[in-house]
Amino acid sequence: MGARACVNFVALTSPSRQPSEPAMNRRRMFNFRLYVADQTQNSVQAQANLAEFCREYLPDCHHIEVVDVLREPRRALDDGIFMTPTLVVLAPPPVRRIVGTLSQTLPLLQTLKLGTQAA
């Protein structure tokens, strides 16, 4: 059910999709949604880590939405979020999920195909 919700989201945002050539990466908008569980240690860390990452690699081309599953549990249920923190990369497509505190940047870079640029 979570997947369906995400697909809908992609469909809605698809008009803004841009050509996905590596050279164009820097000009693209990165759309994140971070599911956290209130002020738990992992969640606080994840928020800090994501903010740090974006500042370093994606300045001015990112958007972060933070969803607190304790306040909006129904949303977590509908979106199929069972592990917190979970980062959902909504754009650019495809939709991907990264679970954890995001303490390691390498998986994040690989997921966003930013590896070569960062190096």
Place this chain on the structure above:
Amino acid sequence: MKLARPAFGEKPAKAPTGITGFDDITAGGLPRGRSTLLLGGPGSGKTIFAAQFLVHGAQHANEPGIFVAFEEAPRQIVLNMSGFGWKLEQLQRRKLFFLDARPMPELIQSGSFDLSGMLAALAVKVAQMGARRIVFDALDIVLALLPDAAAKRREVYRLHEWLLQHELTGLITAKHGGDEATSSGLQQFDFMQFMVDCAVILNHRVDQGVSQRNLRVQKYRGSSFSEDESPFVIGSSGFDVAIARTLGRADTAVSTERVSSGVARLDTMLGGGYYRGANILITGFPGTAKTTLSGAFAEAACKRGERTMFVSFDSDGSEVMRNLTSVGIHLSRFEKTGLLRMISARTITGSAETLLVRIKSLAREHRARCLVIDPVSTLSKAGNELTAHGVAERLIDWSKADGITLVCTSLLDEMSSQASGSTPLQISTLADTWIHLNYLVQAGERNRGMSIIKSRGTAHSNQVRELILSNSGVTLADIYTAGGEVLMGTLRWEKESAQRVADEIDEVARQLRRVSLDAEEAVLEVRVKSLQTELMAKQVEKTLLDRTTQSREGELARGRTRMRELRGADVAVPAAK
């Protein structure tokens, strides 16, 4: 949707699982409102156990449940469980919810995480459904993603607390392979085993190619439980845990009613027949008419109109019936009317436990009052040596509890001495009545002998009888003991006919003697009569003589007196004689 919950104090402390046997082991089920850990290797039946727990709650205890699937897709689980006859689709509408919590294969991980999201989401669902039971299936899948032991422990603790907080009866399943003591995989769960209120371990091993499943309750806080490993099978309606009778269970009512063994002479030997609800063991070498004797019992039961089941491990049911027809036991007519059920289990292999469960479910289905298992020694086939004894015990226990009169045949090992008389299952000590059949080879013949080794609570004949099979049925004959030797078969017949001839000669001689005595008697009687006549004649003669003498003397006296008077003589005349 909110359920009317009883006050905290009155709440029953156990949540029944509906699993045959398990609720007996744990005296009621899983600890209500607490957490239980279910450990087991691959294919040990964790998911089935968990699903059955939820289904029972939803169907019979009005306790809706949530199944959190970490490993298998819920759709797959529903499909897999459809074979057990649980109406999952129907239940899923209101009382059963499957949450697909599988970590996605494309899931990328970076750093540590926790399960708060899932628990928050579940809390919504719990409130919405009024769920009372929850299963976390294959928690190890998520735990494996956590970077260190501390994180794992933290998450398990979180889960545990959450369960307590929501007063849910929780069941957490996790994989753990092999032997519990040596497994390093257990390390990650050992703290869990300490934390939870109840821990159940499922064990699946293969002995000589035969699968043996065992269940053991490792701990159960605040409750008594059976600590031993109990074999279980996954049958057609889910889990079936085999248990021996627990101590607290009331004894079943015993009957003094007698049922016929099907052989009239055997009934008299047993003082009226078998007891109703007793278990009878018929042992003997191959071909000693064990099946025939049990067939006779089945026929007698059917004639009384009792539902009977005949389980044959040796040959097909139709074969058994045909063979029995040759000795005047006609079972096919009862099978046609449905009174008798023939079960051919010739090719069945599997653990003794499985066989027992199958027999049990078939017998219950047939509502059998009499049951024949031919031969019960099949239970101890290869791979089952260790468990067979327990199975035999439970077989007898079950048949007694259900009041079924059970006749088992058992093949004796050709090599084992008859003196020891031990059957491989040691069922002989458990049986109420033990009939032993053997051969006596004598004068070029092999004859069947039958004796009652024991029969509890009945006076029984201690004599060996010869078992004779003919097309009119089974009969028992006395054997001859002559000069310390037991005679059977032709020798017995010869002895009998010789005896008959001797008897006849004797009889004739007696009659002759009587006739001659009669004749002598007659002669004597005649003589007595003639002598009496003679005596009488003599007496008459004597009387006459006396009378004549008297009258003559009188005459003489009178004559003398007259003469004296005539002569006028005086008194002093000497008297003439």
